[in-house]
Amino acid sequence: MEPFVFFIFSILTLGGALGVVTTKNLYYAALFLIMSFSGMAGYFVLLDAGFLAAVQIVVYVGAIAVLILFAIMLSRKVMTRNEPLLNRQWGLGLATAAIFFFVMLAVPLNVKWPLSNEVSSGNELVQLGLAFLGSYVIPFEVVSILLLVALIGAIILARDTSDVEVE
Amino acid sequence: MEKLLLLTPLIPIFPLLAFVIIIFGANKNNKLSAWLAIGGIGLSTLTSWLVIAGTIMGGHHVQAEGWRLPIPWMPTGEIVFNMGVGVDGFTAAMLFMVPLVCLLIFIYASEYMEGDPRYARFFAYVSLFAFGMLTLVIADNLLLLFMAWEVMGLCSYLLIGFWFEKTSAKRAGLKAFLTTRIGDVLLFAGMLILYSYTRTLTFHELFKPETLEMLSGTMMWGIPVSALISLLVFGGAVGKSAQFPLHVWLPDAMEGPTPVSALIHAATMVSAGVYLVARMLPLFAIVPDGALRWVAIIGAITAFFGATIGIAQNDIKRVLAYSTISQLGYMMIALGLGGFLAGVFHLLTHAFFKALLFLGSGSIIHAVEHGAHHVNDHHTDPQDMMNMGGLYGRMKRTAWAYFFGTAALIGIFPLAGFWSKDEILAEAWLQWQEAGFMSLPFWAWLAGTLGAFLTALYMGRQIGLVFFGKPRTEAAAHAQEPGNRMTIPLLVLAFFAATLGFINVPFIKGGWLHHFAGEVHAASHALHLEAIPFQVSVAVVSSIVALGGFFLGWAMYRNLKAGQQDPLEKMLGPVFTVLKNKYYVDELYTAIFIKPTVKLATLCAKFDYDWVINPIVNTVGRIGVVSAIISAKFDEIVIDGLGVLGTARFFKWTGKELRLTQSGQVSNYLLTIALSSLTLVGMYLFFIRM
Amino acid sequence: MTIPLSWWLISATALFSIGLYGVLSNKNAIAILMGLELMLNAVNINLVAFGRHITPLEVTGQIFAIFVIAIAAAEAAVALAIIIAVYRQRTSINVEQLDSMRF
Numbered sequence: 001m002e003p004f005v006f007f008i009f010s011i012l013t014l015g016g017a018l019g020v021v022t023t024k025n026l027y028y029a030a031l032f033l034i035m036s037f038s039g040m041a042g043y044f045v046l047l048d049a050g051f052l053a054a055v056q057i058v059v060y061v062g063a064i065a066v067l068i069l070f071a072i073m074l075s076r077k078v079m080t081r082n083e084p085l086l087n088r089q090w091g092l093g094l095a096t097a098a099i100f101f102f103v104m105l106a107v108p109l110n111v112k113w114p115l116s117n118e119v120s121s122g123n124e125l126v127q128l129g130l131a132f133l134g135s136y137v138i139p140f141e142v143v144s145i146l147l148l149v150a151l152i153g154a155i156i157l158a159r160d161t162s163d164v165e166v167e
Numbered sequence: 168m169e170k171l172l173l174l175t176p177l178i179p180i181f182p183l184l185a186f187v188i189i190i191f192g193a194n195k196n197n198k199l200s201a202w203l204a205i206g207g208i209g210l211s212t213l214t215s216w217l218v219i220a221g222t223i224m225g226g227h228h229v230q231a232e233g234w235r236l237p238i239p240w241m242p243t244g245e246i247v248f249n250m251g252v253g254v255d256g257f258t259a260a261m262l263f264m265v266p267l268v269c270l271l272i273f274i275y276a277s278e279y280m281e282g283d284p285r286y287a288r289f290f291a292y293v294s295l296f297a298f299g300m301l302t303l304v305i306a307d308n309l310l311l312l313f314m315a316w317e318v319m320g321l322c323s324y325l326l327i328g329f330w331f332e333k334t335s336a337k338r339a340g341l342k343a344f345l346t347t348r349i350g351d352v353l354l355f356a357g358m359l360i361l362y363s364y365t366r367t368l369t370f371h372e373l374f375k376p377e378t379l380e381m382l383s384g385t386m387m388w389g390i391p392v393s394a395l396i397s398l399l400v401f402g403g404a405v406g407k408s409a410q411f412p413l414h415v416w417l418p419d420a421m422e423g424p425t426p427v428s429a430l431i432h433a434a435t436m437v438s439a440g441v442y443l444v445a446r447m448l449p450l451f452a453i454v455p456d457g458a459l460r461w462v463a464i465i466g467a468i469t470a471f472f473g474a475t476i477g478i479a480q481n482d483i484k485r486v487l488a489y490s491t492i493s494q495l496g497y498m499m500i501a502l503g504l505g506g507f508l509a510g511v512f513h514l515l516t517h518a519f520f521k522a523l524l525f526l527g528s529g530s531i532i533h534a535v536e537h538g539a540h541h542v543n544d545h546h547t548d549p550q551d552m553m554n555m556g557g558l559y560g561r562m563k564r565t566a567w568a569y570f571f572g573t574a575a576l577i578g579i580f581p582l583a584g585f586w587s588k589d590e591i592l593a594e595a596w597l598q599w600q601e602a603g604f605m606s607l608p609f610w611a612w613l614a615g616t617l618g619a620f621l622t623a624l625y626m627g628r629q630i631g632l633v634f635f636g637k638p639r640t641e642a643a644a645h646a647q648e649p650g651n652r653m654t655i656p657l658l659v660l661a662f663f664a665a666t667l668g669f670i671n672v673p674f675i676k677g678g679w680l681h682h683f684a685g686e687v688h689a690a691s692h693a694l695h696l697e698a699i700p701f702q703v704s705v706a707v708v709s710s711i712v713a714l715g716g717f718f719l720g721w722a723m724y725r726n727l728k729a730g731q732q733d734p735l736e737k738m739l740g741p742v743f744t745v746l747k748n749k750y751y752v753d754e755l756y757t758a759i760f761i762k763p764t765v766k767l768a769t770l771c772a773k774f775d776y777d778w779v780i781n782p783i784v785n786t787v788g789r790i791g792v793v794s795a796i797i798s799a800k801f802d803e804i805v806i807d808g809l810g811v812l813g814t815a816r817f818f819k820w821t822g823k824e825l826r827l828t829q830s831g832q833v834s835n836y837l838l839t840i841a842l843s844s845l846t847l848v849g850m851y852l853f854f855i856r857m
Numbered sequence: 858m859t860i861p862l863s864w865w866l867i868s869a870t871a872l873f874s875i876g877l878y879g880v881l882s883n884k885n886a887i888a889i890l891m892g893l894e895l896m897l898n899a900v901n902i903n904l905v906a907f908g909r910h911i912t913p914l915e916v917t918g919q920i921f922a923i924f925v926i927a928i929a930a931a932e933a934a935v936a937l938a939i940i941i942a943v944y945r946q947r948t949s950i951n952v953e954q955l956d957s958m959r960f
Contacts, residue, residue, distance in 0.1 A: 006860050010868055017872055017895050021879035026887060033891050036872075040898050043868075046860060047909045049919050052901075059926050064894065064933045071887055071937045075944045086882050087834050087953055093881030096841050101874035103849050108866035113911060115862065120913045127916045128923075136920055143927045150931035154938035160945065831956030833889075838881050 006046060012039030024085055026072050034065045051125050171221025172234045175252050178214050178262070179301035181207040182269075182294040189291040200287035201277040204294045208270045211301060215262040222259040223683075230256035231686040233371060235307050249369055253307030256684035257511060261304045261442065264518050267663075268434045269297045271656035275526050276426035278652035279533060283424075289329065293430065296322035300435045303442070309358050309368040312443070316354075316407065319436045320347055326431060327423040339419035346416040350406015354443075357399030364392055374449045374688070383453045397451040397458030401444060401465075408440025408495045411469040415753055417492055421484040425529030428484060433491050433525050434518040441498045441514050448507055449688050463503025463607055467614035470496030472750070474621035478628065478720075478735060479746035482550050483528045486629055490576065491521055493618055497591050500611045505694045506594035508678070508685040512671050513591055516583035519667055520575035523660035527569040530649050530657065531555065531633060534562055538645035547642045552632040555643045556727070559634040562648040566634050568657040573630055575664040577623040577713040580706075586668035591615060592709055593702040619709050620716040627720025628735070632727060639729035673701040865906035873899035886940045886950040890933065897929045 016036025020029045037060040044053035132140045185207030189200045222229050233255030240250040254262075273293065280289050299318035306312040328340030362368055364385065365378055372378065382393035404410070409417035420432045431437070444451065444462060451458045473493030480486045494517050501510035535549040535558075547554050559566045575584040592615050598608035638644035648654065671680035678685075681697075688694055723734045736743045745751070775781065872895055879892025901922040908918015944950050 002860055006864065014868065014871055014875065017875040017879075020891050020895065021875055021882070021888075026885065029888060029891060033894065036895065037898070040902065043865075043902055044905060047865070047905045048913075049905050049909070049922075052905060052919050052922055055923060055926060056901075059930055060894070060898070064930060067933060067937055068887060068891060071940055074941055075887070075950050085885050085888060087884035089834055089838055090882035092838060093834075094878055096838065096845065096881060097874045097878035100841070100845050100877055101870055103845065103852065104870045104873075105867065106852055108863040108870070113862055113907075115910055116913055118913050124916050124919065128919060131916055131920055139924060143924055147927060147931050150934050154934040157935065157938035158941045833952045833955070834881060834884065841877060841881060 002046065005042070009039045009042035009046065012036065013043065014039075026085075027069075030065060030069050030072060033068065034061050037061050037065060048120060049124065051128060169221070169225075169234065171217050172225070172229070172254055173236070174214050174221075175218050175234075175254050175305055176236065178211050178218065178266070178305060179298045181210040181214070182297035182301065183207075186291050186294040186298060189287055189294065194287040194291065197286040200290045201273075204290035205270070205273045205277065207294055208266060208273050208297050211297070212266040212270050215266050215301075218254060219259045219263055222254055222256065227682075227686070229254070230259070230683055231689055233258075233307075233687070235371065237307065237369065248310075249308065249367075250311050251307050251369075252305040252311075253370070254305065255687050257445070257687045258304055260511065260515060260680065260684045262301075264515050265300055265304055265435055266297070268518055268522050268660075269293075269300070269430060271659055272426050272430045272434075272522060272526065275429075275529070275653050275656040276424070278650055279426055279529055280424060285329070289326075289424065292322050292325050292329070293427070296326070296431060296436070300439070303439055307370055309361070309370070312446075313354065313358060316403075316439060316443075317351065319431070319439065320344065320351065320407075323347075323420070323431050323436055326427040327420045329423055329427065333422065335419075336422040339416075339422040343416040343420050346413050347406040350403045350413060350440075353399045353406070354403025357396045357403070360387075360392065360399070361396050370446060379449060379453045382450070391454050391457065393450055393453050394457040397447065398461065400447050401451070401458060401462055404440030404444045404499075405465060406440070407443070408437050408499070409492050410440070410465050410496065410499060411472060412752070414469065414473065414492050415749075415756060418485050418488040418749070421482070421488050425484065425525060425532060428488070429522045429525030429529065432488065433521040437491060437495060438498070438514050438518060441495060441502065441510060444499070444502050445507060445511055445514075448502060448505075448694060451502075452505060452694050459503050459505060460607060461503070462499050463611055466496045466499025466501075466503050467611045468496070469493065470500060470618040471614040471621075474618040474625070476746055476749050477625040478621055479743055480625075481552050482548075483531065483552050483555075483629065483633065484525070484550055486552075486625055487521070487524055487528060490524075490622065490625065493622065494521065494576075497588060497615060497618070500615060501591040501594055504594050504598055504608060504611060506591065506699070507688055507694055508671075508681055509587070509590040509594050509699070511684060512680055513587040516575070516587040516664070516667050519660055520572045520582075520584060520664035523568060523572035523657060523664050524576065526653070526657055526660065527565055527572060530562070530565045530653050531558060531569075531646075533649050533653070534558070534565070534646035535642050537647050537649075539640075539642035541645040541647075542641040544640070544642050547640050549642065552629060553727075553729075554640045555633045555638070555646075556636045556729075557634070557638040558643060558646055561646045564648060564654045565657060568654075568661040569634070570630070571661040572664050573626045573717075575668075577626050577717055578619060578709055579713060580710060581668065582665050583663070583668035585706075585710075586671060586673075588615075588619065589702070589706050589709060590671070590673075590699060592619075593699050593705045596702055596705045597699060616709060616712055620712040623713040623716025624720040627717040627722075628724045629720075630717075631721040631724030635721070635725045636727060639727070673699065862906060862910040865902060865910075869899045869902040869906070872896075872902065884951050884953050886943070886952055887937075889952065890936050890940070893936075894929065894933065897925060901925055 013036050016032045016034075016039055019032030020036060023029050023032060037056060041053040041056040041061075044050070044056055182204070185203045189203055193199045193203055222234075225234065233253050235251060235253040237249035237251035240248050273290070276289070276293065280286050283289065296319060299315045299322060303312050303315035303319065306315060324340045324344040327343050328336050330336045331340075358368060361373070361382075364382060365373060367373065379393065382396070383391045385392045387395055406413045417432060417437065421428050423432070451462065470493050473489050473491075473496055477486050477489035477493065480489060494513070498510040498513050498517070501507075501513060532549050535547075535555060539545070539547050539549060571582070575582040578585040578588045592612060595608045595612035595615060599606060599612050602608050638646075671678040727734070733743070736747075739746075748754075876892045876895030876897075876899060879895060880889050881892075883889050883892065904918045904922045904925070906918075908916065912918070940950055943955065947954070949955075
């Protein structure tokens with residue numbers, strides 16, 4: 001059963017990803033991206049990380065993908081020009097990605113990982129909470145500051161300064 | 168109530184913050200700095216009350232065993248050095264006294280120091296000092312205690328020399344610093360030896376029975392290590408608490424502003440030595456008849472001789488300084504006889520009434536100065552008691568507070584000093600009954616009782632000279648009571664000087680303080696920790712002695728006229744001169760230590776400048792000049808020509824060629840990054856892993 | 858049966874490679890950003906899979922994945938803000954035309 005589910009999610013994820021990079025239309029690319037993200041949420045469920053799956057949906061599908069869609073729409077004049085999306089070096093890029101894939105394939109096929117057969121107790125949300133306010137409290141705070149800074153930075157960068165003339 | 172105890176580390180933080188803010192921000196604003204300092208210590212006072220409440224609620228467990236917050240410090244390899252804070256009954260008792268006295272004195276000083284050009288700096292220093300003292304009290308290990316100890320030493324130096332325009336103040340600061348340094352070095356040596364044997368400096372680990380056993384069983388230079396360490400630690404206490412023979416700095420320290428004398432040189436810092444000995448008492452006591460004996464002997468000598476010098480001084484603050492020395496001697500007697508609590512109790516009560524007396528004397532000096540200013544008199548020494556007289560009518564508040572302080576100091580029933588001093592004397596008395604005539608406790612008791620008589624005598628003399636009779640100068644006649652900020656702290660202190668004794672009245676449950684603070688060292692069997700029953704005979708003897716001495720002094724000096732000879736001088740003759748010159752100890756030290764040191768230094772200087780070092784240095788210098796010229800030529804030709812300029816030319820050329828690769832295309836850069844990382848990963852996988 | 862670790866790794870590798878291709882070969886800045894998001898997600902899969910199979914009793918893998926997500930969110934916000942600012946300046950988000958940073 002599980003392998004079957006895995007393959008479905010793999011098709012969603014990898015197919016979506018392929019769609020993102022191959023389609024000529026940016027709208028479709030963004031929609032494929034959402035599909036890929038949803039597949040990954042399924043992955044996380046399979047990996048006993050239900051909370052992370054929820055986060056994946058909320059943050060990636062709900063926030064980042066929508067943000068990207070907004071950006072696409074705000075810059076839609078570009079889309080109508082109908083020029084090719086790929087650049088001049090796309091062939092080299094494809095080769096690099098392919099070589100990377102095959103080189104990296106050596107790792108999962110060769111390395112013997114120190115696998116563990118224990119099964120977690122299933123209260124991973126409690127553990128996450130404890131860890132975030134325990135040993136990871138400083139990274140946690142730093143990330144919150146980072147998000148704040150990113151928020152302010154984004155506002156300042158994206159603000160339209162053309163109509164804020166001298167009053 | 169562990170939660171309240173968690174506030175402990177905060178206690179010293181507030182004064183430190185006040186210090187930092189004053190130094191870096193508020194030093195231009197006098198009023199603000201004073202309020203910052205008072206606010207800081209006020210917060211500390213509140214916090215320590217919460218901590219005390221926590222200790223009381225914690226019951227016997229917290230009071231005797233203590234609560235600790237160890238913090239790993241410098242984890243080097245396997246040895247984790249813990250440095251933290253701790254609270255037990257003893258600390259809590261100190262935490263009641265220290266911040267409260269500091270707070271009152273700060274308030275007092277905010278008026279006393281008015282008009283001083285370095286007003287803000289004064290409050291910065293005293294805040295730093297309060298930080299040191301509070302840290303010392305809550306430290307749970309010797310190293311932190313020592314650091315706080317040194318902070319206090321620094322503040323003491325800065326504050327004694329606060330009016331550094333006066334040569335005498337400058338010298339007094341130096342003297343205090345150098346004299347206490349002797350003790351500090353001894354203490355530090357003791358700590359090092361202790362650490363080398365036990366690998367820890369935390370009190371409760373040191374006082375584990377097996378550790379003490381090990382220390383007393385090991386020999387070093389023919390004596391048990393524990394005794395050696397105890398003596399070294401006691402050396403530190405002798406320096407800080409101004410015990411004989413290192414007492415010489417304390418009277419000179421009176422050059423500092425009076426609130427400083429009250430705070431540092433009466434109530435808190437000088438008692439730190441006693442605190443240290445009390446803290447380390449199990450170590451002292453582990454070898455019978457060892458180090459403790461010496462504590463008692465030094466204490467007895469100090470208690471008696473300090474009091475004798477006190478009767479022959481004319482400077483109002485110096486009398487009190489010798490009184491402090493002598494009272495610290497009493498505390499040492501108590502500790503030396505194993506009476507932990509008697510010493511601690513006297514430490515607490517003494518802090519209140521001696522601070523009160525010093526602040527009172529400050530208020531008197533202030534008043535006389537004011538009077539002198541009023542009559543345009545700039546020659547009268549406002550600290551000389553011979554220039555005072557009849558001040559009772561002019562400053563009633565101060566006078567009554569002063570009377571209470573005096574009564575507490577000489578031990579009039581039922582004020583604080585009566586209970587605490589009597590407990591010390593009773594301790595000695597009881598041990599004398601056991602050990603027999605002419606034993607150490609007997610001598611300690613005798614010194615204590617004679618000291619009590621002398622204490623009463625010089626205080627009677629002082630009261631008579633200052634408050635009664637007719638004013639002997641115009642300045643005294645125009646003295647004026649200072650304002651509320653100075654008198655109210657006096658009254659508060661007077662209240663405590665009168666009532667604090669009741670926390671350890673032997674009739675109430677065998678002394679409440681005994682249960683609260685007295686069982687800190689319960690694990691050590693060599694000490695007398697059980698409460699002493701009230702000794703009627705001792706109380707009667709010391710009361711008679713005290714009242715007798717007081718009235719003798721008061722009667723002799725009550726009506727002293729201006730320019731009249733000192734009645735005691737008439738009576739004692741040359742002995743009085745010896746006392747007036749403090750047994751010539753200062754002169755002795757000058758002859759034995761200071762002059763040879765100066766001579767040696769002069770000799771070394773000669774050696775340095777004229778004979779050996781300087782010629783060598785000059786020769787070396789000339790060789791250096793010659794080689795520098797050679798090396799300069801080398802520089803010009805080889806380094807500059809080939810090295811520096813050559814490198815520059817090389818990079819100029821490569822830069823010119825390589826900048827062509829900068830296309831400005833992000834995708835190109837990304838591709839380069841990806842390919843290079845891929846190459847590195849590939850190399851790793853195929854050459855290293857396989 | 859549970860899915861073996863190597864399947865996850867292969868899947869993540871594939872995803873990463875696809876993202877890498879997207880980053881390297883697109884000239885539209887938004888498309889590059891999407892490729893980047895795919896790569897970050899591939900890393901997340903790796904982290905969680907390792908955490909699940911090597912230290913199942915701890916949640917370290919998931920914690921790091923959450924940090925990655927948080928940072929990716931920040932990155933996306935700033936990157937899109939930059940893209941919009943650039944677009945406003947030049948009416949183009951073609952990275953090939955943004956080449957003023959060369960010699």
